[in-house]
Amino acid sequence: MVTLATTLPAIGQAAELNVLTWEGYADKSFVEPFEKASGCKVNATYVGSNDDFAPKLAAGGGVYDIITPSIDTIGLMRQAGYIAPIDTAKLKDFGGIYKDFANGPDVSVDGKIWAVPLVWGSISLMYRPDKVSGTPDSIGILFDPAYKGRISMWDDKSAIYWTARYLGYDNIYDLSDEQLEKVKEKLIEQKPLIRKYWATAGELTELFANQEVWVSNTWTGLQSKDINALKKGFVVKEFSPKEKAEGWMDSMQLVKDSPNEDCAYKFMNYMLSPAGQCGIIKVTGYFPTVPGAVSQCLTPEEQKDRKVNDVDFVKTLKMWQMPARLDKYLEVWNAVKAAP
Incomplete structure (x- = not known):
């Protein structure tokens, strides 16, 4: 001991x-x-x-x-x-x-x-297998209209990293202006699908526990453990996307x-x-x-x-790095959140 x-x-x-x-x-x-x-x-x-x-x-x-x-x-x-x-x-x-x-x-x-x-650790994707069809393997689940209003994402600039990988960009920490614009457009396009951007581990746990959300990115190992421990009559599972997870x-x-x-x-x-x-x-x-x-x-x-x-x-993993143009990334993420 x-x-x-x-x-x-x-x-x-x-x-x-x-x-x-x-x-x-x-x-x-x-x-x-x-x-x-x-x-x-x-x-x-x-x-x-x-x-x-x-x-x-x-x-x-x-x-x-x-x-x-x-x-x-x-x-x-x-x-x-x-x-x-x-x-x-x-x-x-x-x-x-x-x-x-x-x-x-x-x-x-x-x-x-x-x-x-x-x-x-890593950042993976979490979902309810009783609500999501098939066995998901892609970041695309965060952009799937089939789950409109049941998707959540972390309120963090790393939303840019996820979207950049989904769009096929490998240089996710040093995106060009053109690439960042494409990322911003995709995130704004996604907004009608989002139930809420979560700010804390506890907030995401509550969103799942209250059955408001079926799909989200997650801090691997933490929130899924907390949600499943609540025994709400369903379980959540995690997976690492084919586009690679962040580390x-x-x-x-x-x-x-x-x-x-x-x-x-x-x-x-x-x-x-x-x-x-x-x-x-x-x-x-x-x-x-x-x-x-x-x-x-x-x-x-x-x-x-x-x-x-x-x-x-x-x-x-795609280990986190400080973006080469941090101010620009923060500007893009704030513009996404401010968009209607």
Whole structure:
């Protein structure tokens, strides 16, 4: 059994740690043991999109200590001056992280580490087999008029990535003006089919639970688990489209001038330890970045499902990157949402 007793020494005086993160990343099941052993109280604020990090940091006035953006956003946080480099000498298990991630783009820059890989996974498609005919295998299900009013999509610029792949574009992170215009047209054409753009994992779960939605993209492993656990008289299934699924990796970043740096490093250490890695993947269904940390908490079948020691799975995905023209992508996505 994984215990915290040897992970962190208790400290006498309580301190605060303010984390800007995703749903499931500060679940009480693993945060409360950390708080008890470290003396650091965790206050979590949740985001629904990677596009939320920059505005919240810009308006926060030093409110946050740790953020957990995805691989296509960590570089922007560094370029914007929001974060500080990581002292890996203070992280006991940093060497256990998959080398592909620890040395990855925007994680390691100019000899410095700017992010601590936390979890990774893919973005798949989810559907109700009792409502969808056949066995879907394509992104095209998101654009199928047969499911008008029963389709949802994540309210995130990655809608551009999905649509670009559906249109046959391979350079999804560096689309030309002409390609972006085609993507925008397709997304606007899709809007009458959309029941709602979902902003959080919980919102999509509710849309399915209330039987408002039958089809959506999804954070692989998380929402399907939550929906099926509700036992509403139906199940949902996931699939990876023939146009390839997107891949992502979320990392912990230390906010520049954090007043709670001591607790921040304690938390990062904890989240790389067996207690932290096992805790977060049990809650979310995502994949660990420290494969050696989960050998005792996952069965062999679960390890296979969570791609433990199978980082080559990354090669089958379209891993997220920061778009070459981020402002243009955000402009296009906002224009789609603003369209009637």
